[in-house]
Amino acid sequence: MTLKKINPTTTNSWEKLNSHFDEIKNKKIVDLIDKRANGNNFNLNWKGFHVDISKNIIDNTTLNLLFELAKECDLKDAITKQFSGNLINETENRAVLHTAVRAKKDCKIEVDSINIVPGLNKTKTRIKDFTNDILSGKLRGSTNKVFTDVVNIGIGGSDLGPVMVVEALKYYSSNLNSHFVSNVDGDHVLEVIKNLNPETTLFIVVSKTFTTQETLSNANTIKNWLIKKLNKSSVSQHFAAVSTNQNAIHDFGINPDYVFPMNDWVGGRFSLWSAVGLSISLSVGYNNFEALLDGANEMDDHFKSSEFDSNIPVILGLLSIWYNNFFKAETEAVIPYTQYLNRLPAYLQQAIMESNGKSVDRSGKPVCYQTGNIIWGDTGTNSQHAFFQLIHQGTKLIPCDFIGFKFPLHKENKQHHKLMSNFFAQTEALMLGKSESLVDKELKNSKMTQKQINFLKPFKVFKGNKPTNTILIDKLTPKNLGALISMYEHKIFVQGIIWNIFSYDQWGVELGKQLASKVLDEINQNKVSKHDRSTTSLLKKYLSD
Numbered sequence: 001m002t003l004k005k006i007n008p009t010t011t012n013s014w015e016k017l018n019s020h021f022d023e024i025k026n027k028k029i030v031d032l033i034d035k036r037a038n039g040n041n042f043n044l045n046w047k048g049f050h051v052d053i054s055k056n057i058i059d060n061t062t063l064n065l066l067f068e069l070a071k072e073c074d075l076k077d078a079i080t081k082q083f084s085g086n087l088i089n090e091t092e093n094r095a096v097l098h099t100a101v102r103a104k105k106d107c108k109i110e111v112d113s114i115n116i117v118p119g120l121n122k123t124k125t126r127i128k129d130f131t132n133d134i135l136s137g138k139l140r141g142s143t144n145k146v147f148t149d150v151v152n153i154g155i156g157g158s159d160l161g162p163v164m165v166v167e168a169l170k171y172y173s174s175n176l177n178s179h180f181v182s183n184v185d186g187d188h189v190l191e192v193i194k195n196l197n198p199e200t201t202l203f204i205v206v207s208k209t210f211t212t213q214e215t216l217s218n219a220n221t222i223k224n225w226l227i228k229k230l231n232k233s234s235v236s237q238h239f240a241a242v243s244t245n246q247n248a249i250h251d252f253g254i255n256p257d258y259v260f261p262m263n264d265w266v267g268g269r270f271s272l273w274s275a276v277g278l279s280i281s282l283s284v285g286y287n288n289f290e291a292l293l294d295g296a297n298e299m300d301d302h303f304k305s306s307e308f309d310s311n312i313p314v315i316l317g318l319l320s321i322w323y324n325n326f327f328k329a330e331t332e333a334v335i336p337y338t339q340y341l342n343r344l345p346a347y348l349q350q351a352i353m354e355s356n357g358k359s360v361d362r363s364g365k366p367v368c369y370q371t372g373n374i375i376w377g378d379t380g381t382n383s384q385h386a387f388f389q390l391i392h393q394g395t396k397l398i399p400c401d402f403i404g405f406k407f408p409l410h411k412e413n414k415q416h417h418k419l420m421s422n423f424f425a426q427t428e429a430l431m432l433g434k435s436e437s438l439v440d441k442e443l444k445n446s447k448m449t450q451k452q453i454n455f456l457k458p459f460k461v462f463k464g465n466k467p468t469n470t471i472l473i474d475k476l477t478p479k480n481l482g483a484l485i486s487m488y489e490h491k492i493f494v495q496g497i498i499w500n501i502f503s504y505d506q507w508g509v510e511l512g513k514q515l516a517s518k519v520l521d522e523i524n525q526n527k528v529s530k531h532d533r534s535t536t537s538l539l540k541k542y543l544s545d
């Protein structure tokens with residue numbers, strides 16, 4: 001069964017939200033907080049997560065109307081269909097089952113009437129054994145040396161998820177050094193391998209399709225480098241691969257014992273839980289990898305079974321729709337207050353923008369409303385010293401997710417309170433702003449003349465009323481990280497359902513790929529064929545001596 005096709009703007013709740021928006025849009029968040037004594041919960045507690053949504057331009061009516069919208073768009077039905085393996089990725093005729101990869105070992109999930117869980121368990125056992133054998137030195141390189149380095153070769157979902165998690169869980173890392181090669185830029189791959197010892201390095205080629213230009217080019221460059229440094233037969237002991245395309249892997253010459261399968265019902269950007277996460281498992285050990293999966297699975301259960309008014313991904317998804325479609329906010333920032341999560345914004349850019357960057361609805365008609373948000377961000381406090389100026393005093397409304405941790409990882413960390421004081425202070429400052437009267441009072445306490453005060457005053461005023469969500473998590477453990485990523489995955493799903501779009505295809509990335517291959521032929525033959533005038537002149541410039 002496929003997803004229902006409901007245009008959200010035709011629902012009663014959408015109309016009510018429009019009128020409600022006019023009533024609430026200029027209200028102050030601080031005043032709204034004071035009036036929220038009864039009604040919905042603006043502080044959601046779930047396991048190690050405390051999610052405070054109170055610093056938003058919302059009241060009980062807003063939340064109730066958003067829940068009504070979710071009901072009218074039949075979000076419940078969509079959730080059931082996703083988790084039970086219905087073909088909800090209609091344009092590719094596939095189920096969407098990244099949740100199955102992290103499901104409990106004894107559950108039953110069917111695709112084409114076949115229980116897929118035993119097969120997934122088998123792959124997990126293989127990942128575990130391979131990880132343990134590499135880390136213990138049982139599996140070695142072709143010259144019998146223990147592996148010291150592992151290089152993940154992939155791009156998009158075959159890179160961003162693994163690299164983000166490996167960075168995030170660096171504290172838990174094993175004795176292997178991890179590296180990532182993604183860009184087709186030859187300088188990238190050559191820079192990464194330049195100081196590596198071929199005898200002690202394992203390469204994992206990760207590509208769902210095994211046809212991606214970037215990945216295959218990098219894999220071939222590295223294979224040639226390895227053969228030159230060692231010999232042809234060493235390839236079978238230094239290369240592993242993860243893909244759905246077993247034939248192509250075979251043609252590349254990878255040892256079948258080092259090949260890990262993927263399934264087409266796991267989308268690339270949702271695949272870090274599968275064998276695509278092999279580099280994660282090698283980097284932090286299998287037990288930590290499994291804990292990551294468990295955390296994600298616990299969030300899946302929360303998403304599946306909680307009522308909308310206590311459901312974290314549902315509420316975050318609906319709030320994002322509130323700002324995107326009613327306040328017309330174009331972007332959202334994600335600001336993690338831990339250096340370990342420095343790759344989270346980049347990872348979320350693919351997950352969110354490749355999923356919901358669509359302008360045709362599920363009936364194939366152009367949408368008449370805004371969809372996919374633009375996601376950006378960086379770690380706090382670095383971003384405070386970079387782009388926060390614009391969030392505080394710019395002309396654009398930018399809702400932000402602040403992600404912080406109650407406890408640091410290093411015992412000897414004496415700076416955590418400093419970090420977290422910034423975390424709390426920024427959301428407070430964004431909400432409260434600084435009034436003209438306060439600025440005036442402060443300036444009067446200085447030795448400035450009235451003329452100077454009058455000049456400076458407007459520049460020092462902060463309008464405030466900038467919405468934020470505060471996601472306060474106990475500690476950055478593999479389990480909590482799994483739950484956090486899963487939370488965002490479900491937020492994406494919620495938004496895609498309400499916007500009536502297909503979140504699990506990515507046709508928009510194809511055109512550029514096709515044109516690039518045509519242009520490459522022309523460059524190789526030094527012959528520019530028919531293009532628009534701009535492209536023709538650029539190509540000629542590139543090919544000129």
Ligand code: F6P
Binds near residue numbers: 207209268354
């Ligand atoms: O170009 C987009 C994309 O198809 C992503 O969706 C995917 O994660 C990435 O390319 C890599 O694809 P593959 O894993 O097949 O190499």
